[in-house]
Amino acid sequence: MAVYQHNTRILVALDCIIFGFDGESLKLLLIKRNFEPEYGKWSLMGGFLNDGEDLEEAAGRILYNLTGLRNNYLEQLQTFGTVYRDPVERTISVVYYSLVNIADQDVAAIQAHNASWISLDSKPALIFDHDQMVTVALQRLRYKAALHPIGFELLPSKFTVPQLQKLYEAIYGTQLDRRNFSRKIMATDLLLSTGEKDTNSVTKKGQLYTLNSDRYRKYLDGYYTFLPELAELSGT
Amino acid sequence: MAVYQHNTRILVALDCIIFGFDGESLKLLLIKRNFEPEYGKWSLMGGFLNDGEDLEEAAGRILYNLTGLRNNYLEQLQTFGTVYRDPVERTISVVYYSLVNIADQDVAAIQAHNASWISLDSKPALIFDHDQMVTVALQRLRYKAALHPIGFELLPSKFTVPQLQKLYEAIYGTQLDRRNFSRKIMATDLLLSTGEKDTNSVTKKGQLYTLNSDRYRKYLDGYYTFLPELAELSGT
DNA sequence: CAAAAACGTGTGTTTTTGACACAATTCTAG
DNA sequence: CTAGAATTGTGTCAAAAACACACGTTTTTG
Numbered sequence: 093m094a095v096y097q098h099n100t101r102i103l104v105a106l107d108c109i110i111f112g113f114d115g116e117s118l119k120l121l122l123i124k125r126n127f128e129p130e131y132g133k134w135s136l137m138g139g140f141l142n143d144g145e146d147l148e149e150a151a152g153r154i155l156y157n158l159t160g161l162r163n164n165y166l167e168q169l170q171t172f173g174t175v176y177r178d179p180v181e182r183t184i185s186v187v188y189y190s191l192v193n194i195a196d197q198d199v200a201a202i203q204a205h206n207a208s209w210i211s212l213d214s215k216p217a218l219i220f221d222h223d224q225m226v227t228v229a230l231q232r233l234r235y236k237a238a239l240h241p242i243g244f245e246l247l248p249s250k251f252t253v254p255q256l257q258k259l260y261e262a263i264y265g266t267q268l269d270r271r272n273f274s275r276k277i278m279a280t281d282l283l284l285s286t287g288e289k290d291t292n293s294v295t296k297k298g299q300l301y302t303l304n305s306d307r308y309r310k311y312l313d314g315y316y317t318f319l320p321e322l323a324e325l326s327g328t
Numbered sequence: 329m330a331v332y333q334h335n336t337r338i339l340v341a342l343d344c345i346i347f348g349f350d351g352e353s354l355k356l357l358l359i360k361r362n363f364e365p366e367y368g369k370w371s372l373m374g375g376f377l378n379d380g381e382d383l384e385e386a387a388g389r390i391l392y393n394l395t396g397l398r399n400n401y402l403e404q405l406q407t408f409g410t411v412y413r414d415p416v417e418r419t420i421s422v423v424y425y426s427l428v429n430i431a432d433q434d435v436a437a438i439q440a441h442n443a444s445w446i447s448l449d450s451k452p453a454l455i456f457d458h459d460q461m462v463t464v465a466l467q468r469l470r471y472k473a474a475l476h477p478i479g480f481e482l483l484p485s486k487f488t489v490p491q492l493q494k495l496y497e498a499i500y501g502t503q504l505d506r507r508n509f510s511r512k513i514m515a516t517d518l519l520l521s522t523g524e525k526d527t528n529s530v531t532k533k534g535q536l537y538t539l540n541s542d543r544y545r546k547y548l549d550g551y552y553t554f555l556p557e558l559a560e561l562s563g564t
Numbered sequence: 565c566a567a568a569a570a571c572g573t574g575t576g577t578t579t580t581t582g583a584c585a586c587a588a589t590t591c592t593a594g
Numbered sequence: 595c596t597a598g599a600a601t602t603g604t605g606t607c608a609a610a611a612a613c614a615c616a617c618g619t620t621t622t623t624g
Contacts, residue, residue, distance in 0.1 A: 096417055099376040101337035104420060140335040147409030171407045171422050173383030181332055184340060186407050295570045296620040315559050323551050508582060531601045532589040
């Protein structure tokens with residue numbers, strides 16, 4: 093087999109940023125490392141690209157190992173490649189982010205990896221450039237969720253409108269008007285009524301909806317400003 | 329120096345998608361290869377990541393070699409990493425896209441690389457997965473240009489509103505209403521009047537504006553729907 | 565059974581969009 | 595040197611969307 097001459101081959105890692113939502117706050121699945129390097133510190137879940145493995149496939153494998161979940165929302169975020177980002181050896185890292193329904197997790201797999209769900213508010217410092225990765229991922233999540241209905245990926249298959257609103261409020265760290273939010277979401281025709289009510293609620297039980305997946309796919313292609321009030325320019 | 333054991337090191341390439349605008353149509357700077365592999369075929373400008381070189385730095389180097397330009401708009405698009413994308417040897421490619429003012433190019437450097445500006449409409453087939461890269465880049469450009477004022481990067485420092493409109497029409501392949509477009513752009517306060525007029529125009533000479541760079545930077549952070557009519561869902 | 569908490573729907577005002585009219589500038593043809 | 599064609603600049607108005615609030619309903623708790 094022919095090869096390219098005179099060019100350095102380097103390590104290719106993958107890191108996964110795994111978002112979840114517990115009904116109150118946005119969470120990350122992080123690992124307290126019980127292995128080297130950086131034993132004892134917190135990091136993202138990661139691994140190396142194998143021979144004969146596509147990038148997307150490798151990201152899926154890493155996600156599956158940790159959560160037991162397949163077919164989640166998984167999107168390439170960005171590749172990080174400054175020279176000394178990994179002090180052990182030069183390594184570039186292709187970072188993916190994933191949105192999972194926290195209820196579907198494989199608790200045993202998570203414990204086996206010494207991982208836990210941490211609120212973004214109380215996130216510890218992470219190794220290498222993983223903090224920067226999380227920052228970029230959160231930006232991307234905010235960006236995409238304002239224009240595409242990907243928030244549903246973080247909710248159970250049946251959910252109420254107020255739950256969805258709490259999710260958006262957690263993602264953006266703001267308060268939204270309940271009535272306008274409801275009208276906006278309903279206008280998309282993305283929700284299918286199940287007729288059931290949320291039995292977990294303490295007070296009035298909200299109506300449970302499921303996602304209209306045909307319409308969902310269409311909304312992923314185009315874009316729709318779900319939350320115009322979030323478009324505000326940061327500097328003004 | 330410690331190293332990670334048992335993991336394959338692979339080649340990391342970079343490819344650059346270089347967009348330009350000639351006043352009529354959106355163009356790509358493509359290379360007719362006079363070197364192996366795939367001698368004689370068309371491809372993107374690319375290269376390999378060097379030791380001691382950041383990814384962003386490498387992309388900038390490749391762009392500079394071809395165009396003689398630095399400090400252009402340069403953004404990482406995505407990393408392509410299916411196993412057999414390069415038949416010579418497994419290689420992942422970190423792809424960047426760049427927006428350049430076509431008037432600033434270094435003609436000698438471009439000729440030396442056997443490159444030319446090709447309209448997107450008449451783009452030849454490219455090697456490997458470069459066609460797919462271009463498709464993704466165009467999607468990204470359309471996405472970003474609808475929400476951030478990055479179109480200006482493709483224009484000369486002084487430009488008229490009709491020129492800007494022609495650019496948007498080329499990016500999206502549609503016709504826009506002149507009067508509504510003007511109102512929308514003016515409302516952003518992004519344009520600074522120079523008092524001069526466009527002497528190249530054949531008929532009525534339009535007013536030349538420059539970009540208000542302070543406001544420009546703010547618009548890059550947040551988002552603003554420059555062209556709401558482009559939000560239409562592809563499937564409906 | 566009264567109060568508190570959360571849910572669901574409605575209404576009016578303001579802002580933005582989208583469609584279109586008209587006047588002004590500049591070159592060219594006769 | 596003037597009429598007409600092409601293009602640029604500004605304005606108007608109706609419809610749609612966004613925004614700010616009001617009110618009634620459901621359910622648990624004390």
